[in-house]
Amino acid sequence: MTDDTGSHDTASTDSTERTEQTEQTALEFDSETIDSTGRLIVLDVVGLQPQHIDPERTPTLHSLFPNERVTDLRPPFPALTVPTQTTLATGTGPSEHGDVSSGEFDRERRAAEFWERDRADRNRIWETASEAGLTTGALFFQHLIGTSADVAVTPSPIEDEDNNLIEMNCWTNPNGFYDDLQEAYAHFPLHNYWGPGANEEGSQWILSAAREAVERFDPDLLWVYVPHLDYVGQSDGPSSDAFDAELETVDEMLGDFLDFLSETDRWDETAVNLLSEYGFHDVEQPVFPNRALHEAGLLETDAEGDADIPNSAAFAMVDHQIAHVYLDTDADAGADAGTDDGANGNAGVDGDALESARELLADLDGVATVIDDAEKAEWGIDHPNAGDFVLVAEPDAWFQYYWWTDHDNAPPYATDMDIHDKPGFDPCELFFGEEGMVSLDPSTVSGSHGRVDESAYGCYALGGPAARDVDLSGIDAVDATAVTPTIEAVLEYGTLDQTAE
Structure with a gap:
């Protein structure tokens, strides 16, 4: 959400964007319904x-x-x-069960994995x-x-x-x-x-x-x-x-x-x-937080064009209209990325640079809200699995995981049906591509969820x-x-x- 100056709120108070965090107990039905129900589908x-x-x-x-x-x-x-x-x-x-996304980010290995089924x-x-x-x-x-x-x-x-x-x-x-x-x-x-x-x-x-x-x-x-x-x-x-x-x-x-x-x-x-x-x-607007991080020198890439997350200062695990951003103050990311060839510099990243990453992502067109630690409880995601901060898209926007701008620099799996290797959810997999099985055109996506x-x-x-x-x-809404x-x-x-x- 933006104010008149175009800047983004850090934690919007718009009630349509956040959930009511009071858990509901069972709905009450007549005794005849309960007594007569022996099977529920x-x-x-x-x-x-x-x-x-x-x-x-x-x-x-x-x-x-x-x-x-x-x-x-x-x-x-x-x-x-x-x-x-x-x-x-x-x-x-999610603040109790810990599933804050359809992906899981392993902080020790600094790896994002989607759709593990155990x-x-x-x-x-x-x-x-x-x-x-x-x-x-x-x-x-x-x-x-x-x-x-x-x-x-x-x-x-x-x-x-x-x-x-x-x-x-x-x-x-x-x-x-x-x-x-x-x-x-x-x-x-x-x-x-x-x-x-x-x-x-x-x-x-x-x-x-x-x-x-x-x-x-x-x-x-x-x-x-x-x-x-x-x-x-x-x-x-x-x-x-x-x-x-x-x-x-x-x-x-x-x-x-x-x-x-x-x-x-x-x-x-x-x-x-x-x-x-x-x-x-x-939706009609894809947003690319990892592209912004890469261009700022905070996200490293390797020789094959893949994200080198363990050696990066910041990475956004995107899932439809939500992006969990994970930071690493010990990473040796450069400040002069600016290219798609993965050749970043070696200047260390300090706390000020990480704060600038947060401000950088907050200012992206299509980002409605940035949820910091202080607001996570209000949003029901105060769990260690959540990102260091969380981005919420505008209603007509969604997050794509891409960090490249030139398709020639995309990792090999980008045009494949590869739901486990991709470090973010990819709805472009619903469309055939010109350069492989999967499209690299995020403008084809017309629907999303997460807000x-x-x-x-x-x-x-x-x-x-x-x-x-x-x-x-008489019930306005049943809570999940x-x-x-x-x-x-x-x-x-x-x-x-x-x-x-």
């Missing part, structure tokens, strides 16, 4: 918003979730995939519910490898040392479940799940796997991630005709799955929780035969932290407070 349809559920574009969803059963879902800050997913499935925010120490609702004696499942959520859920599926392709695909594979619980899925539905279509070929085939395969999970394991709780709208939300933006068309596609896919559920023996005791992690902003604005809230709805008298019309305790309350297990505030 969560359909996590990323990018869906309440205004998308109407008789014209999404008639199937509207029939199960009429207006009184639908409200906004307020994501945590930042409204990114991993932070929001972990919040939804734990009932805690469970690590994450303990989500399908794990806690399983420990409480329920049969649980989770499909295509992040960080599933190693989960204790009774049924789980997540991509785990076999790759060589250069991240080239050798053979498609999925990690599953139980062992061998992917072999059965592959025999019935062919290999999971990874190139339709993300990349220039992303389309409905990935989501359709996931929903087929969900049907198999219900038939074989009959889970009491099944969480299904449906990514379809994520592609068009980024490539074309939420206001596009293409987005409207894909709303109809996802409604048809979900309609087929709901028709299947309605024929199962436990349909009468089933509640369906429809939710979305976030909505999208229409927490009311216009880009997600969706929360509860329907199905077991949820007979649910009325959400309320989803897990509400599921616990509806399924009548757990230790969290089940009294609505």
Whole structure:
């Protein structure tokens, strides 16, 4: 946000940019709904918003979730995939669970890594519910490898040392479940799940796997991630005709799955929780914080054009509309970069230079807010994993990881589908490029997310035969932290407070 002089606020007080940091307890429903619910299906349809559920574009969803059963879902800050997913499935925010981005920055190695899929120490609702004696499942959520859920599926392709695909594979619980899925539905279509070929085939395969999970394991709780709208939300933006068309596609896919559920023996005791992690902003301005750092001599590059983060004084790990900036006062970065060939000088960088880096990034066109240590608690990201300071983009802007200006100086992976090697999220992977599989033209990206604005809230709805008298019309928005305790309350297990505030 800029004032009349054009300078940027360090911590905007605009309530549409920051989250309400008060965690909600469970929503309160009538005893009949709770008593009659023996199975709960969560359909996590990323990018869906309440205004998308109407008789014209999404008639199937509207029939199960009429207006009184639908409200906004307020994501945590930042409204990114991993932070929001972990919040939804734990009932805690990023300041507690530590997932502050879809990437992780290792301060000891000074390396940024995206989309690592191990469970690590994450303990989500399908794990806690399983420990409480329920049969649980989770499909295509992040960080599933190693989960204790009774049924789980997540991509785990076999790759060589250069991240080239050798053979498609999925990690599953139980062992061998992917072999059965592959025999019935062919290999999971990874190139339709993300990349220039992303389309409905990935989501359709996931929903087929969900049907198999219900038939074989009959889970009491099944969480299904449906990514379809994520592609068009980024490539074309939420206001596009293409987005409207894909709303109809996802409604048809979900309609087929709901028709299947309605024929199962436990349909009468089933509640369906429809939710979305976030909505999208229409964007038109890419912002390049690492380019500014490189030109200032604070970000080093090597002979291949890759960022030499361990020897750099500053680096921005970008993720859509958020950028975590990590500093290293001991780095030997130069002050005369000014080129794209990686030949920086060797002058040391002192504290004044690092402060100048902060001011440099704050002044970039498209940066709305800089969050310093003193403001992190207000934004819900006061965790050691967060950057030394955090950039928030303007609503129509987003951050790209590039540090080069000449395409000839781009690292080899820039034009490849290489989500693990890239040290920042790259939505250009949704577009074919002229010099490789992936485009190097960030102007093609028309949608992004990460800011927490009311216009880009997600969706929360509860329907199905077991949820007979649910009325959400009096609730302005459900906080993401309320989803897990509400599921616990509806399924009548757990230790969290089940009294609505």
